[in-house]
Structure formats: structure tokens, C-alpha cells
Amino acid sequence: MSLNSSRVHELPADEAAVYRRLDPERLPHHVAIIMDGNGRWAGKRSLKRFFGHQQGAEAVQYVVETASRIGLPWLTLYAFSLENNLRRPKTEVNFLMRLLRTYLSNNVQRMNDNNVRIRYIGRTEDLPVEVRERMQWAAEATRLNTGTTLTLALNYGARSELVDAFRSLCAETQRTGLRPDDIDESDIHRHLYTAHMPDPDLLIRTSGEMRVSNFLLWQIAYTEIYVTGRLWPDFRGIHLLEAIEDYQRRERRYGGLSDGTESDDVASLPANQLVAGR
Numbered sequence: 001m002s003l004n005s006s007r008v009h010e011l012p013a014d015e016a017a018v019y020r021r022l023d024p025e026r027l028p029h030h031v032a033i034i035m036d037g038n039g040r041w042a043g044k045r046s047l048k049r050f051f052g053h054q055q056g057a058e059a060v061q062y063v064v065e066t067a068s069r070i071g072l073p074w075l076t077l078y079a080f081s082l083e084n085n086l087r088r089p090k091t092e093v094n095f096l097m098r099l100l101r102t103y104l105s106n107n108v109q110r111m112n113d114n115n116v117r118i119r120y121i122g123r124t125e126d127l128p129v130e131v132r133e134r135m136q137w138a139a140e141a142t143r144l145n146t147g148t149t150l151t152l153a154l155n156y157g158a159r160s161e162l163v164d165a166f167r168s169l170c171a172e173t174q175r176t177g178l179r180p181d182d183i184d185e186s187d188i189h190r191h192l193y194t195a196h197m198p199d200p201d202l203l204i205r206t207s208g209e210m211r212v213s214n215f216l217l218w219q220i221a222y223t224e225i226y227v228t229g230r231l232w233p234d235f236r237g238i239h240l241l242e243a244i245e246d247y248q249r250r251e252r253r254y255g256g257l258s259d260g261t262e263s264d265d266v267a268s269l270p271a272n273q274l275v276a277g278r
């Protein structure tokens with residue numbers, strides 16, 4: 001990604017200061033975020049959980065704007081899990097659905113101003129029809145934007161994504177005669193909801209929970225994970241940039257050795273020197 005495709009001059013001064021510490025050649029291509037802690041944010045203020053969700057929706061737009069200004073190609077936000085849909089009270093689920101519709105209605109213009117394209121992953125076909133209609137409208141209205149692709153994970157679960165992928169791969173094997181022995185990782189990748197996207201480089205989770213809660217299990221095999229105690233409604237663009245700064249301090253080895261590490265020439269050692277400690 002080059003600086004030319006970004007609008008870093010539009011960053012507010014505090015974000016620009018963090019951005020200047022980053023290496024523009026090593027920005028992540030794909031950042032995924034588990035937006036957690038809305039309920040706790042509200043609880044700390046003796047407010048109903050709904051207020052936390054409302055503030056959480058506000059935070060989304062700040063983060064999307066910063067992502068688009070730095071030219072991040074892919075931003076994926078875990079907004080509503082399958083388990084949230086199944087396990088939370090109907091009143092909360094209904095509120096979240098209403099909030100999603102309002103968020104889309106109020107923000108499509110800003111997405112267009114920021115050249116952001118919106119898409120979705122998850123079992124979205126099971127969401128209420130009026131929500132699906134608004135989602136489709138927003139996707140259509142932002143379809144031609146070429147900046148950040150904002151993907152909302154809605155009614156999403158990674159295990160059900162894998163189930164859906166294996167179902168469609170099985171159907172393909174029956175149709176085409178693809179043999180089980182010929183199936184490789186790329187075949188599974190092709191059938192995921194995220195087939196068109198690179199794997200996340202960085203996964204952020206807010207509110208301090210050290211778990212992935214059924215998010216992108218296949219795709220995060222080598223993703224760098226950053227957990228912050230900050231609750232999602234308090235998360236802003238500057239915190240995204242701080243997470244990226246932390247990411248740039250990491251060394252991604254993908255199971256290999258650090259750059260410049262000399263490999264032991266084991267073959268030339270006598271067998272008794274292979275015993276630990278000798």
C-alpha cells in the first residue's frame with residue numbers, strides 16, 4: 001500500500017502523531033476487530049446495556065474513518081455473533097437489529113465521502129427482512145467505492161462458516177467429480193465467506209477478554225492478536241493506530257526462524273553432541 005492511496009493529511013493531530021511513528025511500508029492489509037464491552041461500558045455508568053450498544057455504534061464510525069484515511073484496504077468488524085442471536089434476550093437482539101438499521105441509514109453518506117465499501121459475512125439470510133433490505137441498500141449504495149472494504153460480521157459464527165464451506169465443497173465434489181485426495185487448503189478457502197479477502201494481519205479484541213469467541217477461526221491461523229482492556233465504546237481511531245504500532249513491533253515467523261538466524265548444521269555434529277546440555 002502506498003502513501004498515495006491514503007488520506008493521512010486528514011488525520012486529526014493526535015492520530016497523525018501516532019501515524020508518524022508507523023512504518024508506512026509495513027501497514028497491515030487487513031485488520032479484524034472483536035468489538036466487545038458495550039454492556040460493561042453501560043454498567044459502569046449505571047446505564048442499561050442499550051446505551052453501551054448505542055455508543056458502540058458511534059465508535060464504529062470513528063474507527064472506519066481512521067482506517068480509510070490511512071488507506072487500510074480491509075477492515076472486518078465482529079458486530080453480532082450467531083451465539084448473540086441465540087443466547088441474548090429477544091429485547092436486546094431486537095434493539096441491536098434496530099441499531100444496525102439506523103447505523104446503516106445514518107452512515108452510508110459518510111461511507112461514500114470516505115470511499116468506503118460495505119459488505120457482510122455470516123448467516124445474514126436468517127436476519128429479519130427489514131434489516132436485510134437495509135443491508136442490501138447500503139452495500140449497493142457503496143458498491144463502487146474503491147477505498148477501505150468494511151465487512152460487518154452479522155449473525156456470524158466461524159464454525160458455522162466452516163460447516164457452510166464444507167457443505168458447498170461437498171456439493172462441488174459431487175458436481176465436478178473433484179476427488180477427496182485432491183482437496184487442499186485453497187479449496188476450503190474458496191468456499192469460505194471470506195474467499196475474496198486476504199487473511200487478517202491483525203486481530204484486535206477490546207475489553208480484555210482473552211478469547212476469540214468463534215470469530216474467523218480458519219483465517220486467523222497466523223494473525224497477530226492484540227487485546228486491549230479498553231471497552232469498545234471508548235475505542236477510537238488513535239487506538240487502532242496504537243494497535244498497528246504494536247503490530248509493527250512483532251516478528252511474524254509463520255513457523256520459520258527469525259531473519260538472520262543461522263541454522264544449526266546438525267548433520268555435521270557427532271551423535272553424542274545432540275543430547276541436550278552436552
Ligand code: IPE
Nearest residue numbers: 035036037038039040079080
Ligand atoms: C459487544 O458488547 C457487542 C455485542 C456482542 C453485540 P457486549 O454486549 O458483549 O458487552 P459486554 O461484553 O457484555 O460488556
Ligand code: IPE
Nearest residue numbers: 034035036078079080081213
Ligand atoms: C463476541 O463478544 C461477539 C461480538 C463482539 C459480536 P461476546 O460478548 O459475544 O463474546 P463472549 O460471550 O464474551 O465470548
Ligand code: MG
Nearest residue numbers: 036037038039
Ligand atoms: Mg461481550
